[in-house]
Amino acid sequence: MKVTFLGTGTSQGVPVIGCTCEVCQSLDYRDKRLRTSIHLDIDSHSFVVDTGPDFRQQMLRERIKRIDAVLFTHAHRDHTAGLDDVRAYNFMQQMDMPVYGTAPVLEQLQVEYAYAFTKDYYPGIPRLTLNQIDSSNFFINGFEITPLPLMHYKLPILGFRFKDFSYITDANFIPEETLLKLSGTKTLVINALQRERHISHFNLEQALTMVELIKPENAYFTHISHKLGLHADITKELPDNISLAFDGLQIYC
Template sequence: MGVPSLGCHCRVCRSQDPHDNRTRPSVLVSREDHHVVIDTTPDFRFQALRQGLESLDAIVFTHGHADHILGFDDIRPFNLRQKSAVPIYASKETLAILRRTFAYVFDGKPALSTIPEVTPHEIEGPFELLGTPWKPIPAEHGDMPVLGFRVGGLAYLTDFSRIPEASMPLLASTEELVLDALRDAPHPMHQTVEQALELVTRLRPRRAWFTHIAHDLPHRETNERLMRLGFPHVQLAYDGLSFEVAA
């Protein structure tokens, strides 16, 4: 839902620390002058403006929940600037949700105004973007199948409660691991901080970043707690975070 949460007056929602001001999770993967976005959140337009994004080579979707797709219509300026459709990559289930939610994009009917122009690609296995293999990582978000992605040294896993054992080899030798850690209290569709730390202990990445963070976790205090627990290489992610990984 983003932080601050609407109508909430908790100390995190009232925090003056800019790290506690969190838009919905999305990632920009860039190589030279080419750019791929993972998920078009309701905050996509603001996020793209903040990062100075002027071109878009493709969009990759993790799943079809509202907080990961509702910025989809805001890709239109890239269609106009680039004079071409934007390739989108998603599972069969997520493509079905996109087609239902944004029927006007896919129904083929004449439009009096601009609509997003896209070329859909169903993810059935590894694919290539930015000259680099992208490996889908099947996971479970409650009872919903979702995808994470392995791109070189990066593994990105937002919105999940369980990773099947068959997906674990895809997470070996990770440089930068970005993973769901909603809060401390249990949730049926997300990992807790404790569960995320158990996964970090097993996978042993060089660094790990917790994402999809609720307003239960103050940024500075949580990072200090992670240090005390013996995880100096684990921190909460924050808006504007950037790092480089091997392709």
């Protein structure tokens, strides 16, 4: 399995518009963060988790020629705003794009992209097939995926487990039943927004605690804001088996 970090930034990205902090002014490419998303190349399947506002740029950068399905963690715009650009894959693959999300996510997509669901077909609109996720494992083209229920403040969201790889973003609470689903995870990706506590995201200390609790062999932090600090500085503070992810990073699980 190859996992590519398409983006590792928070909703504003890094650098933040107009900000002059040392992170936003950094010349280190690892401090340049598009909105959070990943691509998985696994058993001949090509999956994207979330299509934020930078989706087109990320697909071009990584030269991703095919997508078999899009999975959504939740309906916030920094995770959904690029969905229109799956049109390119509609054309290339000559198929509707399968989209997976919870009922509230699919309902929100039909509001934000109402033009894609009208009865009167208009050439050039994104062609989408909506698939509802509940708490049960589901299959895409025969490949099994485990949904991971999480809380993003008061909003229920999902992470996903693909074999021994688990992906969590935007969470600030992991229920006990989800911790059981995470058991045996070898590679964990989890959000670590900043040093200070936040109302709806794990901060650095909390993310470290979650890694200690879940006990993966390796962990990567994502959904990082400019308030966390310079990539090079934070990296020095982390245990050997934990890394800050950065845009374009590829790992093999």
